[in-house]
Amino acid sequence: MATAILEIENLSVEYHAGRRKLPVLREICLSVAAGETLGIVGESGSGKSTLGLAVLRALPANGRISAGRVLLDGVDLAQTQGATLRRLWSRSLRLIPQNPLAALNPTLKIGAQLVEAIGGRRDAAEAQAAALLARVQIADPERVMRSYPHELSGGMQQRVLIAMALHGAPRLLVLDEPTTSLDVTTEAAVIDLLADLIAERQPASLFISHNLGLVARIATRTAVLYAGEVVEIAPTTTLFQQPRHPYTQGLLRSLPHPGLRYDHHPLQPIEGAIPAPGTLPAGCVFAPRCPLADDRCRRERPPLLAIAPHHATRCHYWHRVMLDGALPAFVVPTTVPSDAPLLTTHRLSKTIAQRQSLTDIARGKPAPAVQALSEVNLTIHRNRILGIVGESGSGKTTLARCIIGLTPPSGGAIELLDIPLAPLIHQRPREHVRRLQMVLQNPQEALNPALTIGEALRRPLIRLGGLDSKTAANRVPDLLRLVKLPPEYAHRRPNQLSGGEKQRVAIARALAATPDLLVLDEAVSALDVSVQAAVLNVLADIKERTGIAYLFITHDLAVVSYLADDVVVMYRGQIVEQGPVAAVLRPPLHPYTEALLAATNPRGVRLREADATGTAPAQGCPFQPRCPRAIGEICRATPPPWREAGVGHRIRCHIPLADLQVAQTHNEPISSEH
């Protein structure tokens, strides 16, 4: 291994909360060579973002380095102050943050913000800014420099920040969840770009992420953080194939893999929750949640043991951590439901008028309107799970809101058991409201902080279930047990619960009305993998027991293939492919489905980024401007026809099915001779 340029020695960080000092990082030792990317993974609360900010000396005001050294090229950053530190920030230390929009000043143009980072003479800095934007594959640097941050798409904003981090000769690059706020297709392109740039500029890089799959694609070595400690560090492939810490193993077992289904290989979530800072157990920090823990673990804190070259773990019983054999991929039988549909949409459409900025109004731009849904036909059956996938802007959430009645459709109809539904929820009879319930992405915002969990669950039981308040109170423990929460939780308030527990309460509340269909809008996306695994298992269990149907909206195809029976792929408000999950995803036929799947593959096809301001072409195929397999004029001029690709499997594409199948098996471009 090349010599390290970043060496973190026994780094400890604490936060002040009032008079209390809370240790958040304990004795971290890491080293990174030039051009190397070290992955840092862990659940929220593990201290991984704090680590990134601490090495950059950018901790918030209440945090401080309490011990240890951070050596960059031999200089201890922990001891640097004032002008010296500012010079280091300007020349060597760089951060690419999670939320690019928040990291840019909303009222300054991109050009000004880049020029300021580059420094020096204005015209030279401007030329360099344009060159940097071109280097991060921004097609029109001049236009972007004249734009305000909110006028760019999330992917473009992140490219701007990457460009900002590139000027000069960066020595240390901290990537703090740099793609978490992006679509999978954009994420894939940004990760490729970052890998390229790190190889080119040779900084030492820390790649911080909760997403293990992502870390595996970019990091050569990976450290696993738990409760402020490095519990395992190893070359990434070793870590994934032979984890030697029960926590690492737990994370890997929580991850849905292609080919795994809830009914054959259920995920194994880690029990319990990460300890809060200041409440660390005496011995091993993971002992309370560890299946291998014994008295020694609870008494004696294990050291970080080197067990192989470049592989260290903080576990007394690392040799007992069992390796998982390769799981046999299970072929999902393609089943087609025979009963009458529960809910159908007929040519459901929705047009949304956009608002304009004063400057746009002054420039005389016409007010844009977006076709959020365009003639969407879909069918949901009892006891089945329908996954809806697509990038942001594909109309997934609008579809959910139309079905629930939060937004009126502009055209088309929704039928529940062949009875047309009123467009808005307050126009619908109570019985219809009861049958269709929804769970939102963020349980924090969905639960009233003033109500106890019991009160929150009683309300729908009384209002929609028609129970009197005493019977409703008696039903609350059953609901909590249904989502695998202890009945005592009825007396708690939302702020006493973890994120995963809150989401289970939100699910329990939606189930209180005994609905026929539960709409889950990115309901597990904000959760840590181990928590997500637990919630997914709860959902699968409830479906098996009650025969409820789910409309499962997600950007995560692994989750869809784990849970869903059928899948609908949406692009810009249109369905481009729909059918049984096995038929749609393995192998993918539609070029867009293919691109979504390929986004997690290091060598897969990449899409050009969607232009946030552009609208879909008025005629032809909506996906055609980004389609890597477009076959020419017909794609631009004619809307593609629906083709039957199998039982219940339909695809909307001009390319003949046989050609798509051949392209999939050989992964080659389709000739444009048609």
Added chain:
Amino acid sequence: MILRYLFRRILLLGATVLVSSLIIFLICRLLPGDVARVLLGREAGEAALAALRAELGLDRPLLVQYLDWLRGFVLGDWGIAYSTRQPIRPLVLERLGNSLLLAGATLLLALPLGIGLGVWAGWRAGKPDDALINVSLLSVTGLPEFVTGLLLIDLFAFRLRWLPANSSIRPDATLGEIAPQLALPAITATLVLLAYIARLTRTGVINELSQEYVRTAMLKGLTPLTILRRHVLRNALLPTITVIAISLGWLISGLIVVENVYNYPGIGRLLTFAIDRRDLILLQAIALITVVIFAVANLLADLMYALLDPRIRLGDE
């Protein structure tokens, strides 16, 4: 498009003023007391009272009186004051001009001082100087204008003899003559506004300092002063604009006490005069013009906000 937006906002402004005018008119008419009796005195006979009522048009139905008054107001004929028999419009406009002058002088003092103190306190939040600024501002605001006014007169006019105690400026005075007369009323009004502006600015600065883009700026290696100047101030001061607009409205109408303490011939003083004399028609005109100024100031604030913040979107809803 911008014209359409402006047109809609002005229409809305018109509606606001219309509704206010009806409320003002009704309140003035429903007040107890007979205008004719007030004007002619206790000994006046029924015949004389009836004749005066007919002359003033007070015997007509309320709706006709209202429409007649409104039409006159829009067309520029604001009527004759009952008490002084002067035309109302030139009187109100002259006093309004004086009040605007005082308001302008007050803002000239209060804005730089309030924003300066607020930025300082926000930048040094939690430190002793922040606490000192907060405490002194709060104690100043706690004093009513007539107390601070009298204290200032006592100090500057009687003890030090720097400034005049009476600010009854003549209509034909030059700016140089007016300036010393403006000083004390403006300082008194400033002390009322100061804490408000400073605390709002302080909150804005503290809020912006916690934003992530400040960390981005810090990691560019900028000095704290540059970060404050280039990044924090512009965003932190945006909400202050709305407050300035609202305080402009307050300054026009709310200076009653200050204008009376200094005998300043502004619209607030005219208002107390009108109330004293039961001069309802003068009172109506003053109240309505104040509403117009409030509404216009708010519209200007919204437009300015939209111009300064590129994220604000104007449109339907």
